[in-house]
Amino acid sequence: MDTMRDRLAPVLSRLLDEDPRVAVVLAEIGKDGFTDALRTHPDRVLNVGIREQLLVGTGAGLALTGMRPVLHTFASFLVERPFEQVKLDFGHQGLGGVLVSAAASFDWPAGGFTHMSPGDVALMSTLDGWTIHVPGHPDEAETLLRHAVAAGDDRVYVRLSLQSNATGLPVDGARLLAVREGRRGVVVAVGPMLDAVLDATEGLDVAVRYATTVRPLDAGALRAAVRSATPDVVLVEPYLAGTSTAAVNDALSDVPHRVLGLGVARPELRRYGQLDEHLAAHGLDRAALRERIGGFLGLPPSGG
Structure with a gap:
């Protein structure tokens, strides 16, 4: 590809x-x-x-x-x-x-x-x-x-990034896309993090939304998602962790909620390595995402 x-x-x-x-x-x-x-x-x-x-x-x-x-x-x-x-x-x-x-x-x-x-x-x-x-x-x-x-x-x-999901979706430069439905929280995957999020949340009772436009963030779609699920949001971004937590908080300012921002950590990794090794070191591979998302939402590893 x-x-x-x-x-x-x-x-x-x-x-x-x-x-x-x-x-x-x-x-x-x-x-x-x-x-x-x-x-x-x-x-x-x-x-x-x-x-x-x-x-x-x-x-x-x-x-x-x-x-x-x-x-x-x-x-x-x-x-x-x-x-x-x-x-x-x-x-x-x-x-x-x-x-x-x-x-x-x-x-x-x-x-x-x-x-x-x-x-x-x-x-x-x-x-x-x-x-x-x-x-x-x-x-x-x-x-x-x-x-x-x-x-x-x-x-x-x-x-633009070398990181890529396996399949493109019909994006329009504005909307969050509904990819999976669930009741125990909402996970927002940004850009090339979608495949990892879908793998990490397989079998978990969570809604997954896909964002390719993060400013402005589609507040209406996010609000609709939390109305159908526990108002806990996990944000998985391919850049600095927490970059969009303020945008999520603004969108849900009148809704009691929690937000966990996952992404690239601040400490610099001083080994070159490979792209996948950097993702794993920052906790953005499948295993780490499943543990971090499940732990925040109070879900057992098996998804029960």
Whole structure:
């Protein structure tokens, strides 16, 4: 199966052909995928080199001229390194654009901590007016990329990852999807965590909801889910643990409830290892998720 990032250049190349407002700005990362698009649209495919602050500033400048800029590089270089430019050039000036990241929390462990960004969604959540998509499958990534580019002049962050569920679902850039019903609590799986959550909760009497858009969070669907189950919510995210607990609490502010936020822990893992080893070390594999979810909801391991 191809990856989410494999879809990026083909989708954006088609959008460059279809919409004269679309422009793509790169900082070396991913440039090889746009060789043909650069020849066809040399005025709308720009590579600024390894200058991430310039990447964001150039995108904002294009937005000022009425273009719909799409900016791409690794999450640590797109969100963390040029955060001041994201905050001011886009947010403070009220400009729209699309940020599309790769490498996620630790997709390339051999790159070391400089290439890891478990805090990107938490950081973007401090800014007003950003929609944040976290697809869990290449098909969903393609859908959400097109949705993001077509979203008028909104500000959108799309987080791509090598982690993927086996099957894509019909996401629409807004709703929580009901995947499984149950009465002893609600588990919200974000993006590529869905398969692990479904495996971990097999046989447990819990409802599972699937989120690929986490800002804004679909509060209505979450409220409906807790009305049909015990109002205890477990949130399983592929980035910093607890990133969306405040959003869940806001959605359920008038409902007595508990929330457990599972995700990437704060302590840095200083061994490269492999992606699966990082997931296990952070308690995001099937066995650990089953124990943590069942323990919080008071469910026996057998699911009885």
